[in-house]
Amino acid sequence: MNLTIVEYPDKRLREKSKEVNSFDETLHKLLDAMYPMMIETNGIGLAAIQVAHPVRVLILNIPDEEGNQPDENLIEIINPVVIEKDGETTYQEGCLSVPQFYEDVKRHETIKINYQDRHGNTQSLEADGLLAIAIQHEMDHLEGILFIDKLSYSRRKKFEKEYKKIQKERKGK
Numbered sequence: 001m002n003l004t005i006v007e008y009p010d011k012r013l014r015e016k017s018k019e020v021n022s023f024d025e026t027l028h029k030l031l032d033a034m035y036p037m038m039i040e041t042n043g044i045g046l047a048a049i050q051v052a053h054p055v056r057v058l059i060l061n062i063p064d065e066e067g068n069q070p071d072e073n074l075i076e077i078i079n080p081v082v083i084e085k086d087g088e089t090t091y092q093e094g095c096l097s098v099p100q101f102y103e104d105v106k107r108h109e110t111i112k113i114n115y116q117d118r119h120g121n122t123q124s125l126e127a128d129g130l131l132a133i134a135i136q137h138e139m140d141h142l143e144g145i146l147f148i149d150k151l152s153y154s155r156r157k158k159f160e161k162e163y164k165k166i167q168k169e170r171k172g173k
């Protein structure tokens with residue numbers, strides 16, 4: 001399965017992702033293709049919609065203290081549901097679908113979710129720190145929401161200006 005990252009302002013990123021009902025070979029092939037793609041592009045989180053599959057699937061691999069992303073840190077999250085969220089934290093986020101742009105985004109500090117793993121078994125996860133931020137960022141993707149949508153008006157204007165320049169440079173290359 002050959003995947004490419006869909007980049008802003010592509011309208012496909014705005015679709016609402018659909019629930020996964022069959023935990024079959026097709027789903028496993030998607031998960032197995034998303035993971036190397038995320039690692040190769042220096043990502044720590046990736047939602048299926050970012051590779052043009054509007055299904056409620058996301059993967060995360062949060063780097064450890066040395067900045068490595070061992071395979072055992074991979075978490076495959078399907079049909080996530082927020083059970084609890086608390087506190088507030090700000091972090092400079094980036095997104096593989098909005099390359100070379102980073103901005104501070106406010107999120108909940110801790111989050112508890114239920115989800116299904118690749119076999120359809122229900123799991124629950126309580127997270128804080130970067131994992132909590134990543135879960136919220138990726139779950140927004142499932143609703144067609146990007147981190148740039150959460151910027152203040154002035155910072156969004158700054159983004160639009162900057163991003164046009166970035167896109168010109170990248171196309172120019």
Ligand SMILES: CC(=O)Oc1ccc(/C=C/C(=O)NCCc2ccccc2)cc1OC(C)=O
Nearest residue numbers: 041042043044045093094095096099100134137
């Ligand atoms: C040039 C470029 O596009 O830079 C990047 C931007 C974003 C990313 C990855 C962003 C990412 O994984 N975001 C997941 C959501 C998230 C954001 C903030 C904190 C937790 C989770 C990787 C980039 O590639 C390189 C080479 O750094």
Ligand SMILES: [Co+2]
Nearest residue numbers: 094095096097
């Ligand atoms: Co993203």
